[in-house]
Amino acid sequence: MGHSAWFFILALCYLVCNNPIDIRIRRAYSNCMAFLPQDNQVLNSLTIRLSLNLLRNLFFLILVMLSGLAPAAENKSEQFQSILDDAVGTGLMAVSAHISWGNESWTGVAGESSADSGEQLNSDSLFRIASITKLFTATLVLQLVDENALQLSDILADRLPLDVVADIPHADSITIEMLLDHSSGIRSFSDIDSFWKEAYRNGGLERIWEPEELISYALQDKPYFIPGIEGRTQYSNSNYILLGMIVEEVTGESLSVVYRRRIYEPLGMNHTLLEGFNAGLSDIQHSFMKTGFRNRIVAISRGWNPPSNEGLYDVSGNYQLYNSWTWAAGGIASTSGDLDRFLKGVRDGSLLSGESQDVLFRINSAEGDTVVVFGGSGGWEGITSSAYEINDEIRIILLANTTGFDIDADSLRGQLYRVLRP
Numbered sequence: 001m002g003h004s005a006w007f008f009i010l011a012l013c014y015l016v017c018n019n020p021i022d023i024r025i026r027r028a029y030s031n032c033m034a035f036l037p038q039d040n041q042v043l044n045s046l047t048i049r050l051s052l053n054l055l056r057n058l059f060f061l062i063l064v065m066l067s068g069l070a071p072a073a074e075n076k077s078e079q080f081q082s083i084l085d086d087a088v089g090t091g092l093m094a095v096s097a098h099i100s101w102g103n104e105s106w107t108g109v110a111g112e113s114s115a116d117s118g119e120q121l122n123s124d125s126l127f128r129i130a131s132i133t134k135l136f137t138a139t140l141v142l143q144l145v146d147e148n149a150l151q152l153s154d155i156l157a158d159r160l161p162l163d164v165v166a167d168i169p170h171a172d173s174i175t176i177e178m179l180l181d182h183s184s185g186i187r188s189f190s191d192i193d194s195f196w197k198e199a200y201r202n203g204g205l206e207r208i209w210e211p212e213e214l215i216s217y218a219l220q221d222k223p224y225f226i227p228g229i230e231g232r233t234q235y236s237n238s239n240y241i242l243l244g245m246i247v248e249e250v251t252g253e254s255l256s257v258v259y260r261r262r263i264y265e266p267l268g269m270n271h272t273l274l275e276g277f278n279a280g281l282s283d284i285q286h287s288f289m290k291t292g293f294r295n296r297i298v299a300i301s302r303g304w305n306p307p308s309n310e311g312l313y314d315v316s317g318n319y320q321l322y323n324s325w326t327w328a329a330g331g332i333a334s335t336s337g338d339l340d341r342f343l344k345g346v347r348d349g350s351l352l353s354g355e356s357q358d359v360l361f362r363i364n365s366a367e368g369d370t371v372v373v374f375g376g377s378g379g380w381e382g383i384t385s386s387a388y389e390i391n392d393e394i395r396i397i398l399l400a401n402t403t404g405f406d407i408d409a410d411s412l413r414g415q416l417y418r419v420l421r422p
Contacts, residue, residue, distance in 0.1 A: 077106055079419045084110035087412055092402040093288045093312060094121055095412070098336035100344070100395040101420055107337055114286035114314070114401070124271050126284045126333045127399035128323050129385045130378025133332040134240050135364060138180055139346065140247050140258055142356035145176075149250050152177040152359070156184075159246050164212055167219050174227045176246070179239040181363045185225040188236035189217035200302045205319035208276050211245045211327065214238070237329040244328025255328055264338075267345040272334040276324025284333045287316040287323075287382025290404025312402065315382040323383070330378060336397040339387045343375060343395050377410055384408040394420060 084095050087110065094111030113121040144150040150159075156179070157171040165171040168186065178184040189195050195217040198204045215238060224234040244255050251258050256277035264272050273280045289295055291311045298304075299313055307313050316322035324331055334342075345351050346360065365374040375388035386398045386409035396416050398409035 076419055080106050080416060081108050081110070083412060083415045083419075084108055087400070087407055090407050091290060091310075091405045092400050092407065094125070094285055094402075095398065095400040096123065096125060096127060096336040097399075097412070097416065098340045098395075098397045099416055099420070100340055101393065105340070114288070115284060116282040119283065123337055124335055126271060126273070126280070126335060127385065127401055128275065128284060128287060128333050128383045129339065129387070129399065130323075130326070130330045130380050130383045132339065132376045132378045132385050132387050133326070133328065133330045135360075135376050136259060136263060136332060136342070137240050137243050137247070137328045138360055138363065139351055140262060141176065141180065141243055142352050142360055143262055144247070144250055146353045146356050150176060150246070152180075156242065160242070160249060164215070164245065168215070169223050170227050176243070178227050179243050180359070182233045182235050182239055183227060184236070184239055185223040185227045185234065186236055186238045186242070187218045187221050187223055188238050189214045189241070190237050192217045192220050194220060199325060204325065205322055207321060209325045209327070211241050214241050214325070214327070237326065240329035241327060247328070259332070263342065263351065266350060267341045269334070269338040269341050272332060272338045274327075275331050275333050276321045285401045286314050288312040288402045289315050289382050290402070292404065295404065323380070330380070336399050339397045340395055343387060343389050343397075347389065347392070379403065379408070386410050386413045388413065390417065
């Protein structure tokens with residue numbers, strides 16, 4: 001038993017023995033004193049140097065300190081919830097958050113459910129996470145690297161069928177690592193106007209897209225740059241569509257199955273799915289946009305339903321498969337708690353080797369003077385998401401289903417972080 005433990009027992013026993021209520025309490029003190037080792041130097045020192053009044057004062061100080069812990073934690077919870085409630089008061093339809101720090105965690109929601117299932121909003125409610133999906137896809141690729149099924153230096157032309165890569169510029173020099181860190185130069189298909197015309201006007205959000213079809217749009221314009229130029233990167237959804245195709249080619253399984261088998265199930269992520277490829281579509285919260293002059297023009301051109309009384313367009317309510325087109329680049333729907341499990345699993349070695357962890361962290365981290373953050377964020381019409389680990393000690397996940405306001409998942413993350421680190 002450590003010195004501090006002996007000190008605490010002595011202080012407690014002294015106070016109890018001075019309670020006049022029951023003689024048996026005094027006997028308990030005597031028994032405890034007999035239990036203490038007589039040659040304990042700390043005990044002897046305390047007996048000589050400290051008065052019993054000092055012990056009593058120290059004990060009460062300990063009680064005051066301990067009694068202050070619960071209200072402090074409760075106060076943080078109240079502040080977290082207040083931030084979410086204020087966000088909904090600003091105009092967001094719904095928001096979900098999970099925060100982990102030290103040995104503590106908090107999960108909360110605010111707003112109203114819009115899921116077709118009719119289930120009330122709760123911590124297991126599904127939100128679209130958009131580009132945070134890329135972390136999942138990168139993790140699968142790096143798992144295959146750990147298993148020697150892939151190498152980061154592998155060439156794109158060697159990993160996909162000829163009919164897929166034949167028209168991709170520089171396919172014989174683009175590596176898997178270049179796809180992971182967006183240094184391939186391949187144009188994003190979502191930067192091509194004709195893709196959006198197909199998506200919004202010709203039923204593109206009512207069906208499943210083939211990955212090859214998405215890549216075909218990327219080829220309608222020249223690459224951003226020649227791959228391999230040091231320090232040159234350009235964010236491109238096409239990179240992660242190609243990585244999803246490589247995962248399927250190497251494993252012989254559909255991407256949705258590989259996600260489930262290699263990530264969801266090992267980590268106990270029971271409320272995560274790939275939109276359009278797993279059951280549970282009716283459980284996803286709808287995606288909303290604020291009305292306004294520009295959005296009214298967009299709504300008319302796309303034939304959206306009229307806005308609600310709250311001044312929100314139910315964007316996803318106009319389509320059967322609102323976000324499935326993003327697939328390996330952004331198609332996952334999840335919960336704030338499940339995303340916390342994912343970030344923790346990536347960090348603790350449950351999913352990747354140390355070497356592959358280093359690659360994932362290098363590609364998806366940013367460093368400031370005193371802060372290092374790892375993770376990702378995502379956004380589209382009616383989707384805003386943020387999942388970050390801060391200084392390897394705090395994890396904050398924010399998911400919301402409304403855009404067009406000044407507040408979004410990233411700004412909410414900052415507010416929650418300041419509760420923990422004022």
